[in-house]
Structures are given as C-alpha cells and as structure tokens.
Amino acid sequence: MTRYDVIVVGGGPAGLAFARSLAGTGLKLALVERQPRTVLAEPGCDGREIALTHRSEASLKALGAWQAIDPAETSPLREARVLNAGSPFALAFDTGGTGEDRLGQLVPNHLIRRALFAVTHAQPGVDLLAGTAVSSARASREGAVAELADGRRLEARLLVAADSRFSAVREQLGIAAEVNRTGRAMMVCRVAHERDHEGIATEWFDYGQTIAMLPLRGRMSSAVLTLDAAGIEALAALDAEALGAEITRRFQSRLGRMTVVPQPGMAGPGVYPLATTYARHFAAERAALIGDAAVGMHPVTAHGFNLGLAGALRLGGLVADAARHGRDIGSPWLLRRYEAAHRFASRPIYAGTNAIVGLYTAEHPAAKAARHVALRAAQRLPRLRHGVSRMLMKP
Ligand SMILES: Cc1cc2nc3c(=O)[nH]c(=O)nc-3n(C[C@H](O)[C@H](O)[C@H](O)COP(=O)(O)OP(=O)(O)OC[C@H]3O[C@@H](n4cnc5c(N)ncnc54)[C@H](O)[C@@H]3O)c2cc1C
Known part of the structure; x- marks a missing residue:
C-alpha cells in the first residue's frame, strides 16, 4: 500500500492539467494512466484540432505548456459562420467589440497532450504510474483507495477521476450520469x-x-x-x-x-x-470528477477541452489553496464549492449545445422551418451574437 495526498486517474489533458496546477504545493500525487509512458511523451496524431479559447490559451501559458507548442502548428480562428441546409444566409460570429483579433486558436490535440505531459511528468511530488490502469476505486469519509491492474494498492485523501466520458471510476463511486448515445x-x-x-x-x-x-x-x-x-x-x-x-x-x-x-x-x-454525458454529481466523499468524466460535450461547439481545462484548474485552485493554508484538501466544503462552480459554468453550455444539435439535426418540416427562423432572428440580435462570441472565446 502506498500513501498519497491525491490519486488522479487518467493522464489525458484534464488529468495532466490538474496535476500540473498543484506544482509547488508540496502535495504527493499518483497520476495513473493506462497508456505507456512512451505514448504519453509522444502521443500520435488523432485528427482532432482543438479550438482553444483565449482563456484556455492563457491557462496553458500559466501551466508552462503553451510554451512547448510550436507556434507554426497553431492556426488563428478569425470568424465562425453557421449555415443552414441550402440557404445562402450565414450567421457570423466574430470578435466585434472585444478588442481581440481572433476568436481563438486551433491546435492539434496531440500537441496539447504532449506539451502538458512535458511539463508535468517530472514535476516534484508527481509519481507517474503509466502503463497500468486503475481496476477499482472507492472513496469514503475516511479516504480513497485505488487498486491497479498490476496489483498495486494506493491510498489518498482525495481521488480525482479524469478517465474520459465513459469513466469507470465515476460508476465505481456510484455517481450516475446522463448518457446520450446519438447513433451518429x-x-x-x-x-x-x-x-x-x-x-x-x-x-x-x-x-x-x-x-x-x-x-x-x-x-x-x-x-x-x-x-x-x-x-x-x-x-x-x-x-x-x-x-x-x-x-x-x-x-x-x-x-x-x-x-x-x-x-x-x-x-x-x-x-x-458521438455520445454526450453529464454526471449527476461532480463530487462524492473525498472524490471529484474532472474533464470529460464530469461533462462529455458534443464537439460541435468545440468546448469539451476548454470546459475540462477550466474545471480541472478550478478544482486545482481550491486544492492548492487548502494545502497552502493547512486545510483538508478533500473536505466536503471544498468539493461542494467545486461542484457548484463547475455546474454553473458547464450546464448552460452543455444544454445549449444539445439544443442546437437537436434543432439542427432534426429532419421534420417544423424543425427545418424553425432552424431557419432561429438563424435569422439571431442575426438581428447583435447583443446575442456578441454574447455568443464572448462565450466562445472565454467559457
Ligand atoms: C473529434 C473531436 C473534436 C474535438 N474538438 C474539440 C475542440 O475543438 N475544442 C474543445 O474544447 N474540445 C474538443 N473536443 C473534446 C476534447 O477532445 C475532450 O473534451 C478532451 O480530450 C477530454 O480530455 P480528458 O482528459 O477529460 O479525457 P480523455 O482525453 O478521454 O483522457 C482520459 C484518459 O484516461 C485514461 N484512462 C481511462 N480509464 C483509465 C483507467 N481505468 N486507469 C488509468 N487510466 C485510464 C485514458 O487512457 C486517457 O488517457 C473534441 C473531441 C472530439 C472527439
């Protein structure tokens, strides 16, 4: 049995960013990732281009990861246009009135993962346990325990699940989730x-x-x-x-x-x-969900990574603050604060994205008429468009 302060399950972008946000706190972390270390260090291309918001870019800079991404591999996103079926009309979202020259930046997913790994793997206090999975996890008021597939057993004051939208740890913690398998x-x-x-x-x-x-x-x-x-x-x-x-x-x-x-x-x-997921709770006794394990967004509004990063840093900030002030890093009060803040930030965009997808993929005549009307109406409401642009830039 090895004792840690925090066990993080999953070394994807959310798990890595959370671990990185605890640098300098003196906390001892186990970061458990199923994939081998060599794959984490040099992840292969997966075709995803992540539309990073300004806030995410600033967060990656603060974590030291942005500096590890070659600027020649990034592409500025100036404007976004939404088109409906055969209509020549396009609803445009731009940076109007924000003082920015772009909505965001497109960056290949594997380069973000590589950069986050580069700054996290050798961080003092982080034990990277790669090439082995967490086979079972549980948490109670007394603490958290994770059993690994290779037979090791870990104990901690806080368990953080960052193990994707089909999180097995979420299930093992008894947290239900809305799961919408779209068939697409x-x-x-x-x-x-x-x-x-x-x-x-x-x-x-x-x-x-x-x-x-x-x-x-x-x-x-x-x-x-x-x-x-x-x-x-x-x-x-x-x-x-x-x-x-x-x-x-x-x-x-x-x-x-x-x-x-x-x-x-x-x-x-x-x-x-394509499946979207939303956990009923983002926390349990001495446990929290981050990244896609908490909210698995539909990719159409390009916000899964951005939301996941914001949530990971939200929890990381609370845990770091508690550690610095000698408070309990897994207290119910801290976890409730994380849950409330992340729910407030994520629920509207999750529900809004699903509503857009529902309206724009429905094929019955009423929906076809409604989508046309909705785009025209949005075009006539500059405040709404600017609000959406701001939301796209800084969720
Ligand atoms: C096509 C596509 C395009 C996208 N475009 C955008 C975009 O433009 N903007 C945006 O913000 N988001 C986008 N997203 C979403 C974004 O990619 C995800 O939100 C993000 O990758 C989730 O990160 P994560 O760390 O939570 O989970 P993941 O990336 O799924 O990582 C989970 C990690 O946990 C590990 N793991 C799982 N189970 C275990 C276990 N039991 N033990 C140990 N390790 C385990 C896995 O191996 C994996 O490494 C897109 C998604 C797709 C599919």
Whole structure:
C-alpha cells in the first residue's frame, strides 16, 4: 500500500492539467494512466484540432505548456459562420467589440497532450504510474483507495477521476450520469483546397449531414463530418483520393477541389462515435470528477477541452489553496464549492449545445422551418451574437 495526498486517474489533458496546477504545493500525487509512458511523451496524431479559447490559451501559458507548442502548428480562428441546409444566409460570429483579433486558436490535440505531459511528468511530488490502469476505486469519509491492474494498492485523501466520458471510476463511486448515445459518428481529416478560407470556420448543418471546416495554416482545413454511424464507416473505408472527392462534393466545392492530407501515424481519417454525458454529481466523499468524466460535450461547439481545462484548474485552485493554508484538501466544503462552480459554468453550455444539435439535426418540416427562423432572428440580435462570441472565446 502506498500513501498519497491525491490519486488522479487518467493522464489525458484534464488529468495532466490538474496535476500540473498543484506544482509547488508540496502535495504527493499518483497520476495513473493506462497508456505507456512512451505514448504519453509522444502521443500520435488523432485528427482532432482543438479550438482553444483565449482563456484556455492563457491557462496553458500559466501551466508552462503553451510554451512547448510550436507556434507554426497553431492556426488563428478569425470568424465562425453557421449555415443552414441550402440557404445562402450565414450567421457570423466574430470578435466585434472585444478588442481581440481572433476568436481563438486551433491546435492539434496531440500537441496539447504532449506539451502538458512535458511539463508535468517530472514535476516534484508527481509519481507517474503509466502503463497500468486503475481496476477499482472507492472513496469514503475516511479516504480513497485505488487498486491497479498490476496489483498495486494506493491510498489518498482525495481521488480525482479524469478517465474520459465513459469513466469507470465515476460508476465505481456510484455517481450516475446522463448518457446520450446519438447513433451518429464523426470523421476528421485534414484537407488541402484550392481557395483561401480567410481564417473562417464554417459549421454547415445540412440535411442528413453536418460539416465543419476548421481553418488551418495555408490553404488547408480540418474537415469534420457528422453522419449516422454506418455512413461514417463507409466514408472512412474510402481511399484518400475518393475521400477527397467525396468531401469536395459534400461541401459543394465551396473551397474548390479538396485533397486529403495524410497525417503522421494515421492510416486514415479519425472516427469518433458521438455520445454526450453529464454526471449527476461532480463530487462524492473525498472524490471529484474532472474533464470529460464530469461533462462529455458534443464537439460541435468545440468546448469539451476548454470546459475540462477550466474545471480541472478550478478544482486545482481550491486544492492548492487548502494545502497552502493547512486545510483538508478533500473536505466536503471544498468539493461542494467545486461542484457548484463547475455546474454553473458547464450546464448552460452543455444544454445549449444539445439544443442546437437537436434543432439542427432534426429532419421534420417544423424543425427545418424553425432552424431557419432561429438563424435569422439571431442575426438581428447583435447583443446575442456578441454574447455568443464572448462565450466562445472565454467559457
Ligand atoms: C473529434 C473531436 C473534436 C474535438 N474538438 C474539440 C475542440 O475543438 N475544442 C474543445 O474544447 N474540445 C474538443 N473536443 C473534446 C476534447 O477532445 C475532450 O473534451 C478532451 O480530450 C477530454 O480530455 P480528458 O482528459 O477529460 O479525457 P480523455 O482525453 O478521454 O483522457 C482520459 C484518459 O484516461 C485514461 N484512462 C481511462 N480509464 C483509465 C483507467 N481505468 N486507469 C488509468 N487510466 C485510464 C485514458 O487512457 C486517457 O488517457 C473534441 C473531441 C472530439 C472527439
């Protein structure tokens, strides 16, 4: 049995950021991650381009991770446009009135993971237990215990689950979650195209498909297609040439002809089944959920990582403060504060995103009419648009 102050389950972005936020507190952490250390140090491309808000960028800077990301690998996002089916009308979100020159920054997910690992793995007080999973975990007023697949047993004053939206630890703690399996899937790949995107992201809710084009450096975008799971499976089976032609056709040649750009380590496009999750509680006795384990967002509003980072740092700030003042780092009071603050920050955007997805993927005539009306109405309400822009920039 090894004793720690905190056990963190999961070395994804949320778990790493939380661990990093406790640097200098003197706390002893076990960071348990199923994947081997070599994969954490050099994670492969997964096709995801994360739209980082200004706040997330500032947080990554404060953690020292932003400095480990090559600026040439980041792409500014100037504007976002939402299109509805065959309508030529586009609802635009820009930086108007904020004094910023961009809504955010697109950064490949694997580079964020690599940067967070680089600054966290050798942090004094952090024991990285990689290549082994937590097989069971429990927590009570007396403390938390985690059993590892390799037979080790850990004890701590606080257990933090950052083990993805299908968190097994969440279940073991007896915390229920809303789970919405949409039956749809997402395919992501990079495409080069003939025309300039001008730094504008496009989210096109067409009938039967949703296509996002996220502007990368040069005449290149990240194409994100959402279809029913069978449709995505069929697309992902195409060879690169046929896939490029199919994306060009589906995007109606808006950026000219598109060709798929291979990414190192990826045999084809990235495919992700779409499920959203929201935990009924973010905390239990001496335990907390962070990242996707707390809130598994629909990727359409590009906020899962941003929210997860904000939540991890919210909890990290409370724990660090308690440690510095000699208070209990897993007290019910502290965990209630975390839960309330993170629920307040996440519930509106989670519910709002699901409502948008519901409206814009429903195929019955009333929904089709309503989505058109909703976009037009939003265009006439500049305050609403600016409010949404601000929310997109700093959740
Ligand atoms: C296609 C796509 C595009 C996206 N785009 C955006 C975007 O533009 N902006 C944005 O903000 N978000 C975006 N997201 C969401 C974002 O990627 C996630 O919110 C984020 O990766 C979640 O991080 P996490 O650390 O909570 O979980 P994960 O990244 O899922 O990490 C969980 C970790 O826990 C480990 N683990 C699991 N179980 C155990 C166990 N029992 N023991 C030990 N280790 C365990 C796993 O190996 C994994 O490393 C996107 C998601 C997708 C799918």
